[in-house]
Structures are given as structure tokens and as C-alpha cells.
Amino acid sequence: MENLEYPLISVIMPTFNREKYIKFAIESILNQTFTSFEFIIIDDCSNDATYDIIREYAKIDQRIIVLRNKANKGIVFSLNKGLQLSRGKYIARMDDDDISMPTRLEKQFQIMEKDDSIIVAGTYFKYIGRNPDSFASWVNVYEHDMVKIKMMFECPICHPSVIMRKNFFKKYNLKYSQEYQYAEDYKLWLDVLQNGGKIINIPEILLLYRATNLSISRNKKTSNLQQIRSRSILFKCRELFLDTKSKNLLRDFCNIPMELSKKQEIYKKIQRIQIAYQGNRDSVQKILQYFCGVFSDIHICFIFDNIQLQGLINGIFSILKNSSELDRFHFYILHNGSFQSEFSILKLRRIKDFELSIIDICKINNENISQYKTLYFKFLFALTQLKIEKCLLISSRFVVMDSLNFFWNADFEKKIIVATSSCNLEKMELFRDEFLIQENFESNVIMINLEYLLKNNFLKEILFYDKTFYFHNEILSKEEIIMNLIFKNNW
Known part of the structure; x- marks a missing residue:
């Protein structure tokens, strides 16, 4: 029997006008093999049937907590509202049009319990409707040092797949930044690293990610802001981990995903970084292998x-x-x-x-x-x-x-x-x-x-x-x- 007063995990899911897909997202959480959770759903003043659908599910499952913003406030406001009200030892993210695999929370909980140095644990994911045997390549790093290095080029963590250790965020007063909207997750991971936190990816597909027409249009409208803010974050990552000479080597890699850059150029840059990098150089070698291959x-x-x-x-x-x-x-x-x-x-x-x-x-x-x-x-x-x-x-x-x-x-x-x-x-x-x-x-x-x-x-x-x-x-x-x-x- 779940302890509704002291859940182990708080699942936070902001939503807005997602009547077509929200049932799939909700049911994928309710059908988890791990059951000790509260499910905080924050409706951002939807003007379709989304809010009514959420309330119907809340009537049949007490773990669902329904909140509604009085006006449309945006995802950063809703996320921080969920963080503030969460009661769980861990906080899991979920998007309103994605699907969590049945064992997702169970496996993430086990990882976090086993190693208390882990602050954030994302997972591999695949796109809904695409090749069932493939997964998104940009999250294909899992060890902390490799995640940290890739943060200097792009965000290697799938936001709706993560679980987070709440007491760490509370201790350092970490939350999503409105200033970095559209790249709020990337900035949060940087804040975790700056405070000595460990970030990993679980190398298993535990989330199905939906790229909808709405999200594509939203990306077109906000792509300039997203690029500017992401660029600012990756420069901050380089400030944190590299000396001046190494940072200058990376000026060419600003907004272009590493997978789209020529392997020859990536090899030259990363090889020179390996000399100057102050962390685990074996991890730089793994990044080199990941992006460029092997001899x-x-x-x-x-x-x-x-x-x-x-x-x-x-x-x-x-x-x-x-x-x-x-x-x-x-x-x-x-x-x-x-x-x-x-x-x-x-x-x-x-x-x-x-x-x-x-x-x-x-x-x-x-x-x-x-x-x-x-x-x-x-x-x-x-x-x-x-x-x-x-x-x-x-x-x-x-x-x-x-x-x-x-x-x-x-x-x-x-x-x-x-x-x-x-x-x-x-x-x-x-x-x-x-x-x-x-x-x-x-x-x-x-x-x-x-x-x-x-x-x-x-x-x-x-x-x-x-x-x-x-x-x-x-x-x-x-x-x-x-x-x-x-x-x-x-x-």
C-alpha cells in the first residue's frame, strides 16, 4: 500500500493544451511497477479539454494532485511550483505528451538508492513512431565525466526522463531559471555541476519521446532565444572546466550539434582539450571515441x-x-x-x-x-x-x-x-x-x-x-x- 503522505518520488508534469496525448502520459505513470509516488500535474490554464481529463483521472487515483495556474505562466513557473510543493525524496520529470516505460521509476529509484552521490539521473529515450531499435544519439553518454564534458558542447540529458535528489536542490536552493527559458533544464544541470553534483544517464531506453507539430512550431518561434541561451550555458561550462587556451579551441563549436560536425575537426579539438583538461582524461578519451570512433x-x-x-x-x-x-x-x-x-x-x-x-x-x-x-x-x-x-x-x-x-x-x-x-x-x-x-x-x-x-x-x-x-x-x-x-x- 502506497504511503500517500510520504511518497518516495514526486512526479512533476506541467501541461498546456494537450488533450490529444495527455491520457497516454498519465497512464504510463499510473502503470509504473514502482507505486510509492505522488503525481503533481500543473495545468497552465489550458483552453481545451486537458484540465477536465486530468480531473477525471484524479477522481480514480489519489496519487494525482491537480493544480491549475490562474493565468498562462509558462513552463518555468509551473516546474518551480511543482518543485516547491513536492514531498518526495526524489523528483521525477514527465512531459505531457511522452510515455514512460513501465519500469522507469523503479529502475531510477534503485540507481539513486544505490549511489547517493548521484544527483540527477536521466535515461536514454527513443522517438515515438521512428525506428524501434534506435534511440536519440545526443543522450548517448552515461558516465558523469562524459556527461560533464559533453555539457561543454550541448545538453546531453533528456529533461522529461530525469529523476533528481530533492535534498540537494533544497540545500543549494536550486530551481529553474526564468532568465533561461527554453534552455531552463540545461542551466539547471550546470547549476548542479557548479555545486559539485553528479549527473549520469542510465544507458537504457526508459522514455518514449513525442516530437509533435506543436513542439516543432514552438521551436521555430523560439529557436533564436534557445540558441542564444544554450550558447551562454555552454560557455559557462567551459569557464568552469577549461583553461583559456582550451576554451579558445572550442569557439567554433557553439550551436552546431557535435553529431553534425566533421569528425576530423572534432578529433583535433578534443585531442587538444585532453591535454589541458583538469578532470579524468580517460573520460575525454571516451568522448573522443564516442564522437570520432576508434583507431x-x-x-x-x-x-x-x-x-x-x-x-x-x-x-x-x-x-x-x-x-x-x-x-x-x-x-x-x-x-x-x-x-x-x-x-x-x-x-x-x-x-x-x-x-x-x-x-x-x-x-x-x-x-x-x-x-x-x-x-x-x-x-x-x-x-x-x-x-x-x-x-x-x-x-x-x-x-x-x-x-x-x-x-x-x-x-x-x-x-x-x-x-x-x-x-x-x-x-x-x-x-x-x-x-x-x-x-x-x-x-x-x-x-x-x-x-x-x-x-x-x-x-x-x-x-x-x-x-x-x-x-x-x-x-x-x-x-x-x-x-x-x-x-x-x-x-
């Missing part, structure tokens, strides 16, 4: 017959130019006796050193290669003779805009191929209508698990299709169709 020997194979020399030079140039110090390259140029320009490629070593192998498939002493009719599959078979575990295969003109480190280190998850979904609507319709393939991939840039390819019978399958399959279409090539037919469940 990697990247094997890239080009089918020269489909790429003209200048296109090949431009492509390799873009790879080298946009790489970081973590990336080392071995390039393989596959051809059928037509490549005579090794020196033109080697001149690119002025940018960055690399290994180069020129492979004439006509000189490969293996009778199996001659059985394939399509040149693309002759080259694919030739890859299996290279004695490498995996490679990137590029068979068309290309330009790389950033480091390939993350793509190279993508988890195969026991699949044969890592590829990108096609964005060509005509191709997508053809694959659906003609071959019943709901999602096709582009075969011109793929990463192949050569070990799996050899261990299984896929090469024999490819050979069978190559000899027997015929489909004439100006949009789809034969090799693209065969690759999608064979690997439709293995990419």
Missing part, C-alpha cells in the same frame, strides 16, 4: 571499370581529406586489365599516407571467377581472395563528406552486408511490385563481411542467379536486383 585499418575496394579515373581520384581525395588521425587506409583497385594509372593515385599520398593494391582479376588463378557472367560478381568473388575479414566495396562515382570510421565499425549483427536504404522512389516501387522486397539497399557502396560470405553458400547463390536471371529495366541493374534478392534478410 581503424579501413579496407576500401573500388571497381575501376564503373568509375572513371578522375572520379576515382576525386573519391579517394575526399576520403583522405575528411579522415581523422584514427583512420588508416588500404585501397584496392579492382580492374580487368584496364587500369594504367597507379602513379596518379599514389600522388594522393601528399594528403595522407595509405597502402595501395592494384588487382587485375584477369590474373587471378581461380577457375571459379570465370563462371560469373556479370563483371560486378567477378569482382565480388575476387574480394574473397584478399584474405581480409571485411571491406567497403565502392562501384560508382562517389564523394565522401566525413570520416568513414563509424560506417567501418558498424556492427554486422551476424549479417553479411552493411548498406544504406535506397531513397530512389522509382527503385523502391519496382522492388516492391516486381520482387516483393519492401526495403531495398543501394549496392554501389556496401560493406561486406567476407568471412560470412565465404562460410555460407551465398557465392553459389549469386552464381546461380547470375547465370539464370534476366530482367530488363533502365532503372535497375542486374547486379543490384540480384544482391537485393539474395541479401534481403542479411543486411
